[in-house]
Amino acid sequence: MARFLYSSLFILLLPVVFLSLYLRGSKSPAYRQRWLERIGMNRPLQLNKSIWVHAVSVGEVIAAVPLVREFQRRYPDYSIVVTTMTPTGSDRVKAIFGDSVYHQYLPYDIPWALGRFIKKTAPQICIVMETELWPNLIHQCYRRNIAVVVSNARLSESSAAGYRRLKSLSKKMLGEVGRVLAQTEIEGQRFVSLGLPPANLQVTGSLKFDIEIEDRLRDVALELRQDWLHRPCLIAASTHQGEDELILDAFNLIRQSHGDALLILVPRHPERFEQVAALLDKRQYSFVRRSHAAAVNDDHAVLLGDTMGELLTLLGAADIAFVGGSLVDTGGHNVLEPIAMGVATITGPHTFNFQAITELLLQRNGITVVSDEINLAQVCVGFFTSPDAASAQVSRGNAVLNENKGALAKQLQAIDELIC
Structure with a gap:
């Protein structure tokens, strides 16, 4: 009954959902495209058998990459289907995998739409990334x-x-999940408390520790860094609404002692690129847009990272990385990426999306958590003044990263057992 009521409500709200997509399309036109996919009416298709991976957006797509690569290697007779919910996630899938996977948006959670999709794609297993x-x-x-x-x-x-708060629906849902491969024991037990059978829980650690940076990417970052090698450089990565103003406040304080400092400002969502550019104009910063492929010169205080798929490169071209979504109550983003790129890493106090990883790094002084924009400026000035302290933190962070690798092998083993 709970699922019937949920499905009925979802169907009734579909006009509102599509109106929301249309309105979001005013800033990001991709939201007004490919609507038929969202109700399972994708282009004519009939796969024989497939492995289906669902990754809601960019972060989940990146986490899924090593899994998908291994599926392609281990199961050459299977088609690989990757679904996302957001245009940015879709763009990442296309950029990383090209035509080697079948990709479309996930149909909305309506029985007939999902049934049509499943019939056409013939999945033997469905792997849902993280918490979707x-x-x-x-x-x-x-x-x-x-x-x-x-x-x-x-x-x-x-x-x-x-x-x-939706106990009857959640318990039934989790009772039908074949396996939860949890990052931590605490998170795994939360699934059990909601109705997951304990036998279906396995704690594997996080795939994010299994990040591998290609030498080619490091070389590109180093080449880019040459343009401002003589300047101290802070990157604020994956910033959210209301956070850019705080970053710029911190940057003003940093420039009081390091007047030649460069800020690389990378908004999380592309629909905010123009908004952040307008903010930089309003604050009267001399800046250059990465999308214009223009050189950064000494007159530029800010490089606006308004491109997709270049975050790791931009991280590697900085001295210090602040990971956004953490000065505002969004929950933070992946702090391991800048550490893997060899950059001293800072995050704000709101890290509930990456709580276990952040706490592990904190225990070893492999990351710095700041309370506000003033504290952020203080820590950056300290690292700029003492590069050895920044390098030492990077070394400690990389030690934590390397010691916690292995989740990929564990998760592949568990998935293999369910496919075979």
Whole structure:
């Protein structure tokens, strides 16, 4: 009954959902495209058998890359289907995998839309990345004997509290999940408390520790860094609404002692690129846009990172990285990427999306957590003044990263057992 009511409400709200997509399209036109995919009416297709990976957006797509690569190597007779929910996630899939996978948006959580999609793609298993739990998706797979695996699973206490408010729906849903491959024991037990059978839980660690940086990418970052090698450089990566102003306030304080400092400002969502450019104009900063491919000269205080797929390169071209979504109450983003690129890493106090990883790094002094923009400026000035301290933090962070690798092998083993 709970799922029936949920499905009925979802169908009733579909006009509102599509109106929301249309309105978002005013800033990001891609939201007004490919609507038929969102109700399962994709282009004519009939796969024989496939492995289906769902990754909601950019972060989940990046986490899924090593899994997908291994699936392609281990199961050459299977088609690989990758679904996302956002245009940015879609763009990442296309950029990374090209035509080697079948990609479309995930149909909304409506039984008939998902049923049509499943019939056409013939998945033998569905791997959902991190915490994208949809009751009808899971049920439609369950009733067709398609195992659902939640890979690299994480669940914050606030998210768990939300699921508890829908206890009857959540319990039934998690009872139909084949396996949860949790990043930590604490997060795994949250799934169990919501209704996951304990036998279906396996704690594997986080795939994010298995990050591998290609030498080619490091070389590109080093080449870019030559343009401002003589200047101290801070990158603020994946910033959110209301955070850019705080970053610029901190940057003003930094420039009081390091007047030649350069800020690389990278908004998380492309629909905010123009908004952040307008903010830089309003604050009267001399800046250059990465999308214009113009050289950064000494007159430029800010490089606006308004391109997609270049974040790792830009991280590697900086001395210090601040990871956004953490000075505002968004929950933070992946702090391991700048560490892997050899950059001293700072985050704000709001890190509930990466709490376990952040706490592990903190225990070893492999990351710095700041309380506000003033504290951010103080830490940056300290690192700029003492590069050895920054390098030491990077070394400690990389030690933590290397010691916690291995989740990929564990998750592949668990998935292999369900495919075979």
